[in-house]
Amino acid sequence: MRQVVITRAGGPEQLRLQTSRLNPPAPGEVQVEVVAAGINFADILARQGLYPDAPPLPLVVGYEVSGTVRAVGTGVEESLIGQDVLALTRFGGYSSALNVPATQVFAKPGVLSHAEAASIPVAYLTAWQLLVVQGGLREGDTVLIQNAGSGVGLAALDIARHVGARTIGTASAGKHDFLQARGLDHAVDYRTGDWAAEVRALTDDRGVELVIDPLGGESFRRSRSVLRPTGRLGMYGVSAASSNQGLRGKLQLAKTAALMPLFHPVPLMNANQGAFGVNLGHMWDEVDRLRRWMEQVLEGVGSGWVRPHVDSSYPLADASRAHEHIEARRSIGKVVLEP
Numbered sequence: 001m002r003q004v005v006i007t008r009a010g011g012p013e014q015l016r017l018q019t020s021r022l023n024p025p026a027p028g029e030v031q032v033e034v035v036a037a038g039i040n041f042a043d044i045l046a047r048q049g050l051y052p053d054a055p056p057l058p059l060v061v062g063y064e065v066s067g068t069v070r071a072v073g074t075g076v077e078e079s080l081i082g083q084d085v086l087a088l089t090r091f092g093g094y095s096s097a098l099n100v101p102a103t104q105v106f107a108k109p110g111v112l113s114h115a116e117a118a119s120i121p122v123a124y125l126t127a128w129q130l131l132v133v134q135g136g137l138r139e140g141d142t143v144l145i146q147n148a149g150s151g152v153g154l155a156a157l158d159i160a161r162h163v164g165a166r167t168i169g170t171a172s173a174g175k176h177d178f179l180q181a182r183g184l185d186h187a188v189d190y191r192t193g194d195w196a197a198e199v200r201a202l203t204d205d206r207g208v209e210l211v212i213d214p215l216g217g218e219s220f221r222r223s224r225s226v227l228r229p230t231g232r233l234g235m236y237g238v239s240a241a242s243s244n245q246g247l248r249g250k251l252q253l254a255k256t257a258a259l260m261p262l263f264h265p266v267p268l269m270n271a272n273q274g275a276f277g278v279n280l281g282h283m284w285d286e287v288d289r290l291r292r293w294m295e296q297v298l299e300g301v302g303s304g305w306v307r308p309h310v311d312s313s314y315p316l317a318d319a320s321r322a323h324e325h326i327e328a329r330r331s332i333g334k335v336v337l338e339p
Contacts, residue, residue, distance in 0.1 A: 002339060004094035004319045006059045009049025012320035012327070015094075025073035025099045030080055030087075032100060035114035036313070037093040037337045038064040040122050040151070041214070041237060042281065044323055053281050055091060062093020062337075063281070065100075066108055066117035076102045084108040086117040088125075090284060094319060096339035103287045106294055109301045112308070119151065119308040119334035124297045125290060126280050127155035130212045130234040131163070133293070134276050139164030141209040144199055144226060146219065148184060149175040151334040152236070154309055156212055157184055162305040165209075168202055170195055175332055182309075199226045207231055214238075229272040236278040309333030 001022045004015050025031045043061040045051035054061070066086040072078055080102070088104040108117045130152075131137045137160060145156045148169025160167050161183050168186045169179055176187035186202050188195045200207065207228030213219055216238030224233050263275045283290055300306035311331040314322040316339040326335055 001098075002096040002316060003060045003092075004316060004337075006047050006061065007057055009047065009057070012047070012323040014047060015319040015323065017317045017319075022097055023099070025071055025076075027074045028076060028102055029073040029099045030069050030076055030085075030102050030105055031071040031097060032065060032067045032085060032087055032105070033070045033097050034065045034067040034093070034095055034339050036066045036118035037062050037095070037316075037339070038118040038122060038151075039322055039326060039335045039337065040064075041326070043094075044327060047323065060092045060094055062091060062095070063089055064118055064121040065089055065093045065095075065098070066114040067097075069105075070097070072102070073099075080105075084110075084114070084117075086121060088121045088290070090281070094316065094337060096316065103291070106291075106298060109298060112301060113310075115310045115313050115336045115338065116308045118336050119310055120297065120301075120306070121294070122280060123151035123155040123308070123334065124159075124306065125293055126152050126236060126278060127159050127212075128293045128297060129278050129280065129283075130236060131156055131159050131210065134278065135210045135212070135232055135234050137163050137165050137210050140166070142166040142168065142203055144208045144211040144223070145169040145184075146190075146211065146213040146215060146223060147171070148179055148187070149332045150214065152212075152214065154182065154333050155306075157182060158300070158306055162300065168199055168208065172329065178332055182307075196222050196226050203228070210234065212236065224273070224275065227271075227273050232274040232276065234276055234278060311335050313338050315339075 002019055005018045006014050040063055046054040046061050069080045069083050072080055085105045086108050087100045089100050092098050143160050143165050145153050147153050149171040167184050169184045170188045170190040173189045179187050188198050207226050210232050211223040212234040213223045214237035311333045313336045316337050322335050
């Protein structure tokens with residue numbers, strides 16, 4: 001099989017295509033011939049040496065794939081062989097084939113391409129946990145989606161519209177037309193002016209019921225400032241710390257962490273507000289819950305309200321160009337690799 005391997009931390013040039021041997025699937029596993037693999041910001045942080053959950057180098061990143069089952073281990077129904085599936089992977093996704101636990105595999109909806117299917121697992125499960133499971137978003141609520149043009153941002157927009165919530169999203173001005181065509185009620189340019197003041201003005205100074213924020217640092221503090229009483233802040237990343245590699249990147253990560261607010265219980269109680277975090281990579285022991293959430297998302301594909309958007313696709317050998325495209329903040333939705 002072919003894999004994109006990281007042998008040392010650094011820039012996109014550290015993504016190297018290599019050939020290696022794939023073992024037969026172990027008991028309880030299926031072997032998937034990968035047609036598309038989703039790229040996530042955690043992959044970039046891992047490549048930069050800034051992702052604490054990453055295994056030691058050499059490393060193959062990638063949390064989600066779509067493809068065809070070619071073999072199964074003992075204890076797995078042979079009827080799966082030949083079926084098109086999408087799967088959650090704990091690293092290893094940047095491969096032409098891989099073995100994955102059968103519990104992390106789902107039938108691919110026929111209406112989706114493999115690239116679209118590979119764009120679903122991480123973005124939509126993260127957004128579902130943020131908005132529905134922990135955020136408690138309800139019909140008539142207002143949600144602020146930070147970085148609304150990202151994969152999670154677009155997934156959150158789909159879910160919020162399905163719930164019946166009012167949506168405000170931050171994004172650079174060049175992405176506003178696309179987001180509004182997707183159904184975003186109000187687009188706010190975070191690069192110019194005071195976006196927090198604009199959000200307050202859009203809510204008649206009441207604030208919003210929920211903010212989801214992947215940026216980290218000072219952004220968490222400003223996001224909390226636009227919450228109304230009973231509002232919740234959902235935090236799920238530190239992408240603001242990802243613009244440098246090596247020692248400079250670690251220093252930037254430390255600075256981002258230092259700027260994060262401290263959520264003391266008393267001010268939260270007095271404000272009637274809440275703050276919570278989401279890290280899908282730490283949910284592997286909750287497979288039953290992940291499967292239930294994914295089944296609800298896949299039902300949304302059939303109903304038409306789940307609409308994964310693929311910004312662009314790259315051959316596996318061009319993974320470095322794919323990372324460069326994402327880091328330049330040019331992408332909208334998901335970028336995928338196609339072996």
